[in-house]
Amino acid sequence: MNCDEFVELVTAFLDNALDPETEARFVEHLALCEGCERYLEQFRTTISELGRLPPETLSPATRDTLLSAFHDWHTT
Ligand SMILES: [Zn+2]
Numbered sequence: 001m002n003c004d005e006f007v008e009l010v011t012a013f014l015d016n017a018l019d020p021e022t023e024a025r026f027v028e029h030l031a032l033c034e035g036c037e038r039y040l041e042q043f044r045t046t047i048s049e050l051g052r053l054p055p056e057t058l059s060p061a062t063r064d065t066l067l068s069a070f071h072d073w074h075t076t
Contacts, residue, residue: 001029006036007067010043042069 006029012018013026030037043066 001025003029003033003036006030006033007039010040013040014044014047042066 006026009018009022009026013023018026030040046066
């Protein structure tokens, strides 16, 4: 699993919607990649600020905001 795939699956992970094999790969990447660990924390914080888990997918605007934040710190 790479970081882009991780980002794509974060919502499903938090919604317990991953199949066991995918979840294992997700957790494995989480353990190996400090950046994605921080991203997941940031994502959880955002969700708690929103007060609820978003439905299956985030709105495009919210998703773009999170993805750009992710890429900003991930590439510096
Ligand atoms: Zn990563």
